[in-house]
Amino acid sequence: MKSGGRASQISNADTRLAAIVDSSFDAIIGKDLNSIITDWNHAAERMFGYSAEEAIGQPILMLIPEHLHDEESDTIGRIRRGEGVSSLDTTRKRKDGSLIAVSVTVSPIRSISGEIVGASTIARDITAAKESERRIRFLMREVNHRVKNQFAVILSMVRETNKRSADPGEFEEMIRARIMALSRSHDLLVTSEWAGASLFDLIQEHLKPFGHEERISLSGPLLTLQSNAVQNLGMAFHELGTNSSKYGALAGEGGHVDITWTVETGQEAQRQFHLVWQETSSARGGEGETNGSARKGFGTVVLQRVAPQSLRGASSLERLPGELKWSLTAPLEAIIVPQLGAENGSDFNG
Numbered sequence: 095m096k097s098g099g100r101a102s103q104i105s106n107a108d109t110r111l112a113a114i115v116d117s118s119f120d121a122i123i124g125k126d127l128n129s130i131i132t133d134w135n136h137a138a139e140r141m142f143g144y145s146a147e148e149a150i151g152q153p154i155l156m157l158i159p160e161h162l163h164d165e166e167s168d169t170i171g172r173i174r175r176g177e178g179v180s181s182l183d184t185t186r187k188r189k190d191g192s193l194i195a196v197s198v199t200v201s202p203i204r205s206i207s208g209e210i211v212g213a214s215t216i217a218r219d220i221t222a223a224k225e226s227e228r229r230i231r232f233l234m235r236e237v238n239h240r241v242k243n244q245f246a247v248i249l250s251m252v253r254e255t256n257k258r259s260a261d262p263g264e265f266e267e268m269i270r271a272r273i274m275a276l277s278r279s280h281d282l283l284v285t286s287e288w289a290g291a292s293l294f295d296l297i298q299e300h301l302k303p304f305g306h307e308e309r310i311s312l313s314g315p316l317l318t319l320q321s322n323a324v325q326n327l328g329m330a331f332h333e334l335g336t337n338s339s340k341y342g343a344l345a346g347e348g349g350h351v352d353i354t355w356t357v358e359t360g361q362e363a364q365r366q367f368h369l370v371w372q373e374t375s376s377a378r379g380g381e382g383e384t385n386g387s388a389r390k391g392f393g394t395v396v397l398q399r400v401a402p403q404s405l406r407g408a409s410s411l412e413r414l415p416g417e418l419k420w421s422l423t424a425p426l427e428a429i430i431v432p433q434l435g436a437e438n439g440s441d442f443n444g
Contacts, residue, residue, distance in 0.1 A: 121196075121217040124203065127174060129154045129166055132212060141196075141219060143189030154215075157186045159193065173202050173213045186217065195224045236321075243325070248273060250400075255392050271336065272329075272392075275300060279328035283321050290318045290431040293327070297353060300331040304339040314355035314369075318431045323405060327369075330401040333393030334371050334420060342373050342418055349375030357426055365426040367407075373418050405429060 121141045124133030131154055134146040142149070142157055158166055162184060169179050179200040186196050196217045203212040251272050255265055278299045282291040296319060297312055319327065335344075343349025355369040394411065397420055402409040407424025 121215075123149075123154070123215045123217065124212060125154050125215065126212040127170060127210070129170055133214075138217070141188075141194065141217065142186070148189075159185055159187050169200050170213070173200065173210065176202055176210060178202060183220065195220050247276065247325070247329075251392065268392075272332065275328060275332035276325070278332075279324050283324055290320050291324045293317045293319050293355065296324055296328055297331055300328055301335045304335045304344055306344050309344065309349060310351045310353070312353050314353075315357055317355070317357075317367075317429065319429060320431050323429045326401045326404045329396050330420075330422075333396050337393055338373055338418070343375040344373075346375060349373065367422075367424050367426045367429040369422045371418075371420040375416055 118135060118137050121138035122133070122135045123131060123138050125131050131149050131152050134144070134149045138149070139145055144152075155163055155166060165182075165184060172179060179198065182198045182200075184196060184198055185193050186198075187193055197220045198218075199216045201214050201216075202210045203214050205211050252269060255268050255272070279291075279296065282296060282299060285291075293314070294312060294316070301307075301310060338344040338349075338351060343351050351371070351373040353369070353371050355367065358366045358368055397411050398409060402422060402424065405422070405424040406428045407422055409420065409422045412419045
């Protein structure tokens with residue numbers, strides 16, 4: 095009776111173990127010391143595409159890319175010595191020939207007498223983890239590049255603002271505002287993991303600090319800007335908004351700002367981005383500033399040189415009594431994230 099009970103317990107334990115192996119999310123593969131597959135669970139079938147009938151009896155090398163065959167020789171050598179292989183990140187091959195990133199753990203299989211008769215391989219799909227690592231590395235390189243670029247822009251801001259500031263207080267105020275504007279563009283890019291930002295969102299974000307949303311109209315197609323365009327157009331919108339709030343349409347009552355953009359087909363069928371900032375006011379504030387040197391400071395440098403050159407385009411800046419117009423034309427490929435631009439427009443009103 096005792097012997098029968100013991101045999102029953104062993105049988106039940108084996109059944110439970112087999113059920114655990116069969117239901118495992120990880121591929122579990124048994125092989126003998128000649129690297130021939132002896133066991134194959136459902137997860138192995140899902141991962142590699144072979145049924146148990148197709149896999150059992152075949153060499154494990156059918157799952158290993160040719161340039162990695164030496165891995166198997168090394169693994170079997172370690173198994174024969176009673177050693178194991180823990181968490182080896184490697185590559186395996188599916189039935190259809192595609193490759194999969196896996197983390198492999200290999201342990202010896204012993205008989206009842208303790209003799210090593212094979213090996214158990216547990217393979218976990220780490221494709222998602224590898225993709226996450228790749229994206230993190232990409233983002234770190236992108237952030238490093240952008241930070242260096244930001245430093246260069248800030249140094250230029252400091253230099254140009256210093257040339258045109260009347261006193262330390264004015265210099266500090268202008269530098270703080272410009273760095274905060276860079277920060278707003280940076281925040282939009284971080285939110286999208288540096289994938290770009292909507293032109294509509296960029297304009298709204300930079301004009302928000304000046305208020306008067308009811309006097310600002312935006313109209314144009316839905317465009318997702320690449321990171322370089324986000325930074326340089328963001329600087330331009332900040333300078334235009336600052337100028338308008340001090341001397342232009344947003345400084346007094348009755349002024350209005352219209353911002354429109356279109357995608358057009360230029361010479362040699364090249365698609366062009368065209369943006370116009372048009373502001374009008376019945377009575378412009380600070381008329382001396384309107385045509386004076388303050389209007390031709392760092393902001394003018396951004397509008398006439400920095401933004402258009404960085405986007406491989408051209409711009410014009412026109413000032414008339416009660417009006418200001420800035421237009422920018424650039425190749426669409428320098429503005430938008432590839433294949434994410436929309437030709438058909440949707441109108442927005444702020």
